[in-house]
Amino acid sequence: MLAVVLGLMGALAVWMAFVAHTFHVAAVLDLENRCPVTPYSTQRNLCSGDETQAGIIQWLLLALPCVAGVLLGGPLVAGELHHSTNRLAWTQGISRNRWYITKWLLVAVPLAAATALFQLVANWWRPNVNCVFGVGVVEGLGVGFGRLEPSSFAVTGIVPVAYALFALALGVALGAVVRRTPWAIAGTLVLYAGVALMMVLLIRPNLLPQTFVPVTASSSTGVFGSTQVLQSGSADTNEPWLITFGFRYQPGYPVPGGAPSADAVGADCTTTTTGPSIENVTSYVTCLSDHHVQQGAFYQPARHYWPLQWIEGGIYLLASVVLFGVGLWSVRRWRA
Amino acid sequence: MNAALEAVGLGRRYRTRWGLRDCTLSVPEGSITGLVGPNGAGKSTLLRLAAGLSRPSAGTVSIFGQEVLPNSTRHLSRTGYLDQLHPLFAGFRVGEMLRFGHVLNESWDDVAAHEWLDERSIAMDQKVGKLSLGQQAQVALAVCMGKRPDLLLLDEPVASLDPLARHQLLQTLMGTVAERGTTVLMSSHIVSELEPVCDNLVILSASRVQIAGSIESLLATHRLLIGPRSGEAVDDVTVIATTDAARQTTLLVRGTPPPRDGWLVLEPSLEEIVLAYLGNPHVQVVGDGLRAPGSTSGGPS
Numbered sequence: 005m006l007a008v009v010l011g012l013m014g015a016l017a018v019w020m021a022f023v024a025h026t027f028h029v030a031a032v033l034d035l036e037n038r039c040p041v042t043p044y045s046t047q048r049n050l051c052s053g054d055e056t057q058a059g060i061i062q063w064l065l066l067a068l069p070c071v072a073g074v075l076l077g078g079p080l081v082a083g084e085l086h087h088s089t090n091r092l093a094w095t096q097g098i099s100r101n102r103w104y105i106t107k108w109l110l111v112a113v114p115l116a117a118a119t120a121l122f123q124l125v126a127n128w129w130r131p132n133v134n135c136v137f138g139v140g141v142v143e144g145l146g147v148g149f150g151r152l153e154p155s156s157f158a159v160t161g162i163v164p165v166a167y168a169l170f171a172l173a174l175g176v177a178l179g180a181v182v183r184r185t186p187w188a189i190a191g192t193l194v195l196y197a198g199v200a201l202m203m204v205l206l207i208r209p210n211l212l213p214q215t216f217v218p219v220t221a222s223s224s225t226g227v228f229g230s231t232q233v234l235q236s237g238s239a240d241t242n243e244p245w246l247i248t249f250g251f252r253y254q255p256g257y258p259v260p261g262g263a264p265s266a267d268a269v270g271a272d273c274t275t276t277t278t279g280p281s282i283e284n285v286t287s288y289v290t291c292l293s294d295h296h297v298q299q300g301a302f303y304q305p306a307r308h309y310w311p312l313q314w315i316e317g318g319i320y321l322l323a324s325v326v327l328f329g330v331g332l333w334s335v336r337r338w339r340a
Numbered sequence: 341m342n343a344a345l346e347a348v349g350l351g352r353r354y355r356t357r358w359g360l361r362d363c364t365l366s367v368p369e370g371s372i373t374g375l376v377g378p379n380g381a382g383k384s385t386l387l388r389l390a391a392g393l394s395r396p397s398a399g400t401v402s403i404f405g406q407e408v409l410p411n412s413t414r415h416l417s418r419t420g421y422l423d424q425l426h427p428l429f430a431g432f433r434v435g436e437m438l439r440f441g442h443v444l445n446e447s448w449d450d451v452a453a454h455e456w457l458d459e460r461s462i463a464m465d466q467k468v469g470k471l472s473l474g475q476q477a478q479v480a481l482a483v484c485m486g487k488r489p490d491l492l493l494l495d496e497p498v499a500s501l502d503p504l505a506r507h508q509l510l511q512t513l514m515g516t517v518a519e520r521g522t523t524v525l526m527s528s529h530i531v532s533e534l535e536p537v538c539d540n541l542v543i544l545s546a547s548r549v550q551i552a553g554s555i556e557s558l559l560a561t562h563r564l565l566i567g568p569r570s571g572e573a574v575d576d577v578t579v580i581a582t583t584d585a586a587r588q589t590t591l592l593v594r595g596t597p598p599p600r601d602g603w604l605v606l607e608p609s610l611e612e613i614v615l616a617y618l619g620n621p622h623v624q625v626v627g628d629g630l631r632a633p634g635s636t637s638g639g640p641s
Contacts, residue, residue: 092427095391
C-alpha cells in the first residue's frame with residue numbers, strides 16, 4: 005500500500021510537470037498573450053496552457069495528504085484484525101504496544117517525508133501556472149491568490165505533513181475501534197473533510213487577530229467601495245487572506261452597554277436606507293457614521309502566513325498524537 | 341511435577357453470554373491434553389485466554405507459574421499458539437513468514453522451522469496465499485514450532501487437512517513434541533483423532549468444563565449399563581446419560597456399579613463416553629484431574 009501511495013504521488017508529480025510545461029510552451033509560443041499583472045502578485049504571469057488540467061491538479065493537491073494518510077491508515081490495524089493476522093503477530097515474542105508503535109512509525113515516517121517532498125514540488129508548480137489561480141478573484145473568500153488563500157495555504161508550508169499524519173492517525177484509530185477497513189476509510193474521509201472545512205471556515209480566520217481596513221462607500225466606487233483597497237501595495241496588504249466584508253465600531257468609540265453589534269447596525273442601515281444602491285450611498289454612509297460604525301474588510305495579513313502554518317500544523321499534530329493514543333488503547337484492549 | 345498451564349475460576353464474558361465459565365484446570369508439564377466439545381463450547385476461548393489474546397473477565401490463567409496478561413511478553417516466549425484460522429500474511433512468501441517469526445522472537449530455531457517445511461516439500465519462494473489450506477496450516481505450524489515452545493496451544497490444528505495428512509501431521513507433531521517434552525493443549529471435534537495421541541481429555545459444553553481427566557481414568561471409571569426399562573433408580577453411581585429403547589434402558593454411568601440381576605455391564609469406548617457427556621451438556625463431574633505422562637496413579641501429583 006505504501007508503494008501504491010508513493011507511486012500515486014510520483015505520477016501526480018509527473019503530471020504536474022507536464023502541465024507546467026504546457027504553460028511554459030504556450031508562453032514561449034505566444035508572447036503576446038499575457039495575463040494582466042495582477043495587483044496581488046508581484047509576478048508577471050503568462051496566461052495560457054491547459055487550465056482544466058491545472059484545476060484538477062489543484063484539487064488533487066488539496067486531497068493528497070488525506071488520501072495518502074487514509075489509504076495507509078485505514079487498513080493498518082483494521083486489515084490485520086479482519087484477516088486475524090493480529091492473532092499471529094500478538095502471539096510472537098513482542099508486545100502489542102511495540103507491534104502498534106512499530107507499524108505506525110514504519111508508515112508515518114515515509115508518509116511524512118514523501119508529503120514534505122511533495123510540498124516542495126507543489127511550491128515549484130504553483131507559480132508556473134499561477135495565472136490560472138490569480139484571476140477570477142471572488143469577493144470574500146477569494147479563489148487562489150497569495151499563499152494565505154485556503155487553496156494555497158493547504159498545499160504549502162508545513163501543514164500538508166500535519167494533514168497527512170492526522171489522516172493516518174485518524175484512519176488507524178478508527179480502524180482499530182470499528183475493526184473494518186472500509187468503514188475506517190469512509191469514516192476518515194468524512195471526518196477529515198468535516199475537520200478541514202471547520203478549520204478553514206471557523207478556526208483558521210480567528211487563530212490570530214484579524215486586520216481591518218475601512219472601506220468608504222461613494223457614488224463612484226459603489227456601496228462596498230473597492231476591493232482595490234487591499235491592493236494598494238503596503239507590505240501588510242500584499243497577498244492577504246480576505247476573510248469577509250463587515251462592520252465594526254470606530255476605534256476609540258466607547259460602545260455603550262447593551263448596544264447592538266456593529267454587524268446589526270450595518271444590517272439595519274442597509275435596510276433603512278432601502279438597500280445598498282448607488283443612489284442611496286449618501287444616506288447609507290450617514291447612517292453608519294451616525295452610529296459610529298465603519299464598514300470594511302477583515303483579513304489576515306500576509307505576515308501571518310508562517311505563524312498560522314505553525315499554529316494550525318501544531319493543532320493537527322496534537323490531534324494526531326491523541327488519535328495515536330486512541331488506537332494504542334484500542335489495540336491493548338481488544339480481544340483478538 | 342509442575343503445571344504448565346493453570347486456570348483458576350477462569351471466565352470470559354462476551355457481550356451477552358459467557359464464552360467460558362468457572363474453568364479450573366491444571367495441565368501438567370509434558371502432558372498432551374485434548375479439548376473436545378461442540379462449536380461454541382469454549383475451546384477456542386480457553387486457548388485464546390491461555391495465549392494472552394483475550395483478557396479474562398473472571399479468574400486467572402498462568403503459564404509455568406506466571407500469570408498471562410495481555411500486553412505482557414513474559415508468557416509469549418514459552419508459548420506457541422496456532423489459531424484455528426491459521427492466519428498468515430497472504431502476500432508473504434513462505435520464507436518471509438519464517439523470517440517474520442525469526443525477527444519477532446528472541447529464541448528462534450530457524451533450522452527446525454525450515455526442516456518442518458522441507459519435509460513437506462513446501463518451497464520457501466512460494467506465495468503463502470497460493471498454497472492449499474493444508475499447506476497453509478503447515479506453514480503456520482512451522483512458525484509455531486520455530487519458537488521451540490514449551491507449551492503448544494493448538495486450536496483445531498488438523499481441521500483443514502485430508503484424513504491421511506491429518507494422521508501424518510499428528511504423528512510427526514507428537515514425535516517432535518515427545519522429543520522435546522513439550523506440553524500440548526489441543527482442541528478437536530474428533531475424538532478418534534485425539535485418543536491415540538493424548539494423555540488427557542477435557543470435555544467442554546455450554547462454556548463449562550464437564551469433566552477433565554486422563555483417558556485411562558475416563559475409561560476406567562465409566563460403565564455402560566443395559567437393563568430392563570423399569571425406571572428404578574441406580575444406586576452408588578452418577579448417571580451421565582440415559583437412552584431408552586422400547587424395552588430396555590442404556591445408562592452411561594460414572595462409578596463402578598455393584599452387580600445386579602438383569603443388568604449387563606459393559607466398558608464403553610472413549611467416543612461413547614464423550615458423546616454421553618456432550619448429549620447432556622449440563623452434567624458436570626469433578627474428574628480425577630489431568631495426569632502427567634508416565635505417572636500411574638490418578639490425580640495430579
